[in-house]
Amino acid sequence: MSVLEMRVAAIRREAEGILGFDLVPVTGGALPAFTAGAHIDVMLPGLPARQYSLCNAPGETHRYQIAVLLEPASRGGSQHLHERVATGDRLLIGPPKNHFELAPGAGHSLLIAGGIGVTPILAMAEALAAEGASFALHYCARSAARMAFAGRLAAAPFRDRVHLHLDDGPEAQRLPLAALLAARGAGDHVYICGPSGFLDWVKGAALAAGWPEEAVHTEYFSGTVEQRDSDCAFEIEVAGSGQVVTVAKGQTALDALLAAGLDVPNSCTEGVCGMCMTRVIDGAPDHRDQFLTAAERARNDCFMPCSSRALGARLVIEPDY
Structure with missing residues (x-):
């Protein structure tokens, strides 16, 4: 993965527990362009890469903007950025990637954000407004103090299409x-x-209301690697090589493949980002990721080794890494 060296040009308190960071290239010049919904990997010392959505207008190439919520159960990433990073510091990041693209030619785009989930939604609103497209943005937060970017939204040229909802506000202010x-x-x-x-609630309601799955787009910020008492060891055969890797009970397939010397690209390790997606040519995966759609899972032609397992004794994979 190519790496970009960035300088922290500014840090702002966007809301209670949320800091915004402006990142600019150390060497100057234009940054790789990005599309609305994109994220970057931020590499911090001694920690796995962390993914943060870009929240500035996609036309900008002189900076990347991210916002970081200080997580109470932080695995180190948000705490490091909140407590140890200062203006002028340098950070290494990966180039933008996007698994949350806007669908071209939509009749109307309904943007629904909860909490820190507003970050990619902001970039989407900026892009749709620039295109003159039809959209509405609904942003939910626990309280006004925890509503990031309220000032930016109030001053935005598309502010008449922004609707704010507070959990501690009057009933009329709740998300309809x-x-x-x-x-x-x-x-x-x-x-x-x-x-x-929040995401599961809204997605479930949309599907129950008859929205087709291909019209419902989601972006998870974090996931969990689900372990079950019924989990058993299984084998992964690497097609064409004869190599067979055993995945022990309590071990992820990703860890087993990495230990066996396979250079599996990975980032979130939680079944969210899709980077470790691996092609399956035989066997049935036990899908536990939050990346694949139901239709993609039903095809059983790929799985996420960071979070998913096998329903049988063996999976045969054909990696392209």
Whole structure:
């Protein structure tokens, strides 16, 4: 993976527990372009790479903007950025990647954000407004103090399409989810980002309301590697090489493959980012990721070794890494 060296040009307090960072290239010049919904990998000393969505307008190439929530159960990434990074410091990042693209030609785009999930949604609103496309942004937060970018949204040229919802506000201010989803038109798409519980709630309601799965787009910020008492050891055969790797109970397939010398690209290690996706040519994966759609899972032609296992005794993979 190519690496970009960045300088922290500015740090802002965007809301309670949320810091915004402006990152500019150390060498100057233009940064790789990105599309709305993209994220970057931030590499911190002694920690796995962390993914943060870009929240500035996609046309900008002089800086990348991210916002970071200080997680109470931080694995080190958010705590490091909040407590140990200062203006002028240098950070290494990966180039932008996007698994949360806007669908071209949508009739109307419904953008729904919960908490820190507003970051990619902001870039989407900027892009749709620049295109003159039809959209509405609904942003939910626990309280006004925890609502990031409220000032930016209030001053945005698309502010008349922004709707703010607070958990501690009056009933009339709550998210009217059923009514929003019931108003679906042909060719409409909905984009959802936020904490897992919020995201699952909105996605489930959209599918129950008849939205086609291909029109419901989600971005998880974190996942969990699910372990079950019923899990058993299984084998992974690498097609064409004769190599067979045993994945022990309690061990992830990714860890087993890496230990066996396979150079599996990986980033989140939680079944969220899709970087470790591996082709399966025989056997049935036990999908536990949050990246693949139901249709993609049903094909059983790929799996995420960081989080998923096998339903049988063996999977045969054909890696392209």
